[in-house]
Amino acid sequence: MTDAAGSNQLADLPLEQLVGCHECDLLMRKPELAMGERASCPRCGYELFRHNNQVVKRSLALVVAALLLYVPACFFPIMQINVLGQSSLDTVWSGVLSLYEAGGVLQTIAVVVFLSSMVIPLFKLLIQFLVLLSIRLDIGRSYGLYLYRIYHHMREWGMLEVYLMGILVSMVKLIDIAKPSLGVGLFCFVALLLVQVWLEVTMEPHQIWEELAGGDAHANH
Incomplete structure (x- = not known):
């Protein structure tokens, strides 16, 4: 009863x-x-x-930091490989191009790597930035709701950590046959991954939904 x-x-x-x-x-x-x-x-x-304190301000700062790290993480050298006196600089973008130029099934893999390591992570960051900006400036919250729904459907598709593991495994395998040296792009890539993890912890979903819905303000910004 x-x-x-x-x-x-x-x-x-x-x-x-x-x-x-x-x-x-x-x-x-x-x-x-x-x-x-x-x-x-x-x-x-x-x-x-x-219930995080100043969730919008802190999340905005982290999103801006992640966007600033995105370009060097994807286009700056991740490592330099020296084999028999010849050296080559590898970036995330050059890795995608190499896979695509190899032809065959590797072209499909190149598209998957491009989407999961470059396009979707950037798209997620841009959506988060626009959602937080709509709350911060109190404009276009209805569009912010729509974008935030899209973001939640895309959360599982960005796989930067998987790409990082692939880089680390490749470096371990290359140690015996080449002399790989770390590039600034790798440090930016790791920093980008850490900032995104921090952002996921800080950007508490229930506070963002409440702010976008225009209800009582629970997120202090």
Whole structure:
């Protein structure tokens, strides 16, 4: 009887006051959080969401930093390889071109690498920048909602970390037959990956959704 009464009470609440656990599917009333607090599921302990301080300002700074790192990460030399007195400089872009010029099935791989390591990460950053800018300047929030939906569908398609692992594996294999030396592009690439991870942690989705929806301002900006 108690569970039925609780369910009836939840059914009477508006949707914006409810939250569901992504792990155990428990539906509950959304808790009110102060800055720096986090909410956990009472049944399984899964973290539902947190309330970050100055989420828009901090996220904007990280997005701008990531965009500034993008060009050197993709077009500056990642490593220089010396074999029998001949040296070559390799970048992310030159790697894509080499795969494509090899022809055959490698052209398909080149397109996949190009999309996952260059196009989609840049597109995601631009979407995040526009979404945050719409909140910060209080303009075009309806477009921001549409863009943020697109962003959530693209989150799993950017694979910079996979490309980085491929670079590291290649360097280990080349040590015995060549003399690879690190380039500035590799450091920018690692920095870009770290900034994006930091951005994912900082840009709390529930605060961004609330700001875009034009409800009560929970994200301090």
